[in-house]
Every structure is written in structure tokens, then in C-alpha cells.
Amino acid sequence: MKRIINIIVTMALSIVTTNSLHAQQPAQDAGADATNGMIVIEPLFEYPTPPDTMINLNARANYIVENFWKPMDFKSKTTVDQNALNHAFEVYTTAMRFADEAKVEESVKKLIANISKSQAMSLQFAKGAEEALYSDRATIWNDRLFLIFLDNVLNNKHIKKERKLRYQDLRNKISNTLQGTVPPEFDYKTPEGKTAHYSPNGVITVIEFGDPDCMDCRMAKLRMDTDVTFSTLVDKGKVNVLFIDTTADDGWQDKLKTYPSTWHVGASEDVDEIYDIRHSPTIYVIDREGKVAAKHIDVDTAMQIAGAAAQQ
Numbered sequence: 001m002k003r004i005i006n007i008i009v010t011m012a013l014s015i016v017t018t019n020s021l022h023a024q025q026p027a028q029d030a031g032a033d034a035t036n037g038m039i040v041i042e043p044l045f046e047y048p049t050p051p052d053t054m055i056n057l058n059a060r061a062n063y064i065v066e067n068f069w070k071p072m073d074f075k076s077k078t079t080v081d082q083n084a085l086n087h088a089f090e091v092y093t094t095a096m097r098f099a100d101e102a103k104v105e106e107s108v109k110k111l112i113a114n115i116s117k118s119q120a121m122s123l124q125f126a127k128g129a130e131e132a133l134y135s136d137r138a139t140i141w142n143d144r145l146f147l148i149f150l151d152n153v154l155n156n157k158h159i160k161k162e163r164k165l166r167y168q169d170l171r172n173k174i175s176n177t178l179q180g181t182v183p184p185e186f187d188y189k190t191p192e193g194k195t196a197h198y199s200p201n202g203v204i205t206v207i208e209f210g211d212p213d214c215m216d217c218r219m220a221k222l223r224m225d226t227d228v229t230f231s232t233l234v235d236k237g238k239v240n241v242l243f244i245d246t247t248a249d250d251g252w253q254d255k256l257k258t259y260p261s262t263w264h265v266g267a268s269e270d271v272d273e274i275y276d277i278r279h280s281p282t283i284y285v286i287d288r289e290g291k292v293a294a295k296h297i298d299v300d301t302a303m304q305i306a307g308a309a310a311q312q
Contacts, residue, residue: 044084045071047091061098065107068092074114077121085124089132093139108145112152119158126153126167134170136279141296143174143276150174173276182290184274188244188266191253196266198242200290204309205240206302209271210281211247212255217281220299225260230303234262238310244268246277285309 048067050060068091096104115121129149133142150171154164177183185199198207206224210217224230224241233239243259245252245267256265271277275284276295283302287293287309294305 041083041087042081044080044088045073047071047088057098058100061095062100062103064095065092065099065103068095068107069111069114072114074121078118079120080124082124082127085128086131089128090139093132093142096142096145097140104145108148112148116152116156119156122153122156123159123163125149130170134278143178147171147174173272173274176274177276177284177292177295179292179295181292183284183286183292186268186271186274188268188271189248190266191256193253196264198264200286201240202288202290203237203240204288204293204306205242205286206306207242207244207284207286208281208299209244209246209275209277209283211249212245212252213249214280220281220283221259223299224303227303230307231260231262233307233310234260239306240264244271246272246280 048064048070050063054060054063068088111125115125126149129146132138133140133146133149150167153159153167154171175181182200185197187195187197190196208217208220210220212218221243224234230239234241241260241263243256243263243265245256245265246269248267248269252267256267259265276282278296281299282295283297283299284295285293285297285302285305293309294302297305
């Protein structure tokens with residue numbers, strides 16, 4: 001089965017590195033020609049294709065990552081078409097998923113060296129990286145790689161401060177909550193009107209940031225509340241669950257009073273200023289040392305991680 005999966009993904013990598021890829025986007029997008037209701041985004045350059053003799057998935061991915069930006073003429077370009085750049089990033093990050101981490105980081109650093117002196121290119125590549133590494137449409141989420149592109153913008157002396165504000169805000173929230181770091185403490189209001197404070201207390205904690213009216217949040221609540229193994233760990237105090245309503249809409253107090261009595265619940269409209277919260281719900285697992293063990297995961301994965309850690 002594993003061999004079959006590898007062959008399928010290898011074929012996908014072969015396909016994705018051809019220049020015949022089409023994208024359905026608005027016809028008014030720059031750098032694209034309309035054809036039968038579809039548009040073809042002209043690639044910035046010819047994407048590298050691994051030799052046919054290279055059949056190992058990891059080796060093919062490494063080849064693409066190492067050679068991806070070599071055909072790009074950085075010296076003669078001051079700007080590029082953003083749609084074409086976003087498309088290139090999509091191909092680039094697809095290969096990243098199967099490449100060695102060291103190869104990926106080395107490739108990104110070489111890329112930054114080529115664009116760091118250009119104000120326009122630094123901003124454009126930050127947008128491309130955000131689309132490919134951070135947004136909901138991203139092929140993969142990789143905070144550490146995205147931070148490299150953010151730092152490149154923030155360190156560029158030619159970019160005005162006002163243009164850096166959004167990137168600085170993103171950087172702060174991401175760096176605050178990187179996996180393996182201790183995230184910020186914060187205050188929240190309880191349904192009884194009291195002010196509570198979150199801080200690590202040596203107990204594995206699942207933090208869910210969401211909205212009581214959100215269907216996915218309701219399902220996450222149901223999964224955690226009805227899973228016997230997980231609920232038992234919560235009842236015994238081996239795992240804490242903290243639900244934070246990030247909207248604090250009218251009537252939130254009554255809605256949260258229906259949550260399990262063993263959970264810690266409350267509301268905070270400001271927590272998204274210091275935590276990386278991209279969608280509802282956003283789930284974190286905090287380990288016994290108060291560090292982020294996992295983030296932006298589904299509820300089942302969160303229960304598995306917290307449960308396994310609690311059993312150790």
C-alpha cells in the first residue's frame with residue numbers, strides 16, 4: 001500500500017512540475033489569457049522536472065526544492081506577476097511536503113538572498129509565501145518558513161513602516177505560539193462575570209478558540225464531551241479543557257453555561273491579538289511544561305495527543 005501511495009504522489013509531483021497547469025481565476029487577473037472561460041497563467045519560468053531515472057519520492061522532491069528557483073532571472077526583474085508567483089509557490093510548496101527539512105530551509109534561505117535587496121520583490125514573495133504557507137488555501141502550513149519571509153520584509157529598510165504593520169502583527173502572533181514555545185498568558189471573562197487568567201499549571205491542556213454558535217465548534221464540544229477515554233482524563237484532572245469564545249456575542253454567558261462543568265470556559269475578544277487564530281475553531285494542545293505541543297489541529301488529533309501525553 002505504501003508503495004502504491006508513493007507512486008501516486010510521485011506521479012503527482014511529475015504532473016505538477018509541468019508548464020501546462022491551468023488555474024480557474026477571474027478573467028481580469030493580470031498576466032493571464034482567457035481561453036474558453038478558463039485562463040492560463042503563464043509561468044514565471046520553466047519549472048524543474050526531476051530526471052526520469054529518479055523514482056524515489058523524497059529524491060524527486062529534494063531535486064525540485066533545490067533547483068526550483070534557479071531558472072528565475074532575479075537580476076533583471078524588479079517585479080513579477082503576482083498570480084504567476086502564487087502559482088509557482090503552489091508548485092514549490094507541494095514538493096516541500098516530501099523533501100528533507102534541511103533541503104527546504106537551505107532553498108528558502110537562498111531564495112531570500114536573491115530578493116532581500118528589492119522592496120517590491122520582498123513584498124511580493126511575502127504575499128506568495130502567505131498564500132502558500134499560511135492562508136486557508138495553503139498546500140501546507142509552515143510557520144517557521146513563513147517567518148523567514150516576514151523577517152525579510154521587516155528587515156528591509158526601504159519598505160515603509162506602515163506597510164510593515166500587518167506583517168509585524170502576523171509575526172508577533174506566529175512567534176508567540178510556535179510549536180515548542182510557551183504561549184502568552186491571558187485574561188478572560190467567565191459566564192459568572194468574573195475575570196479568570198490562563199497560565200500553564202503543569203497539566204496538559206486543550207485550548208479551543210471558537211464560537212458557541214459555530215457548527216464545527218459544536219461538533220468539537222460533542223466529540224470531547226462524549227469520548228469516554230478523554231472525558232475520564234478530564235474528570236481525573238489529568239487533562240484540562242479551556243474553551244474561549246473569541247466573539248463574545250450577546251448571550252454568550254448562557255451558551256457557555258451549557259458546557260461541561262469540568263471544563264474552563266470564558267470569553268475574550270482580545271486574545272486573537274496575541275494568539276495565532278486562523279479559523280473557528282482553532283485548537284491548541286499545551287504540554288505539562290506549558291509549551292505548545294500542537295496547534296491548528298482537528299479535535300480528534302488533539303484528544304489523541306493530549307491523551308497519549310497524559311498516560312505517560
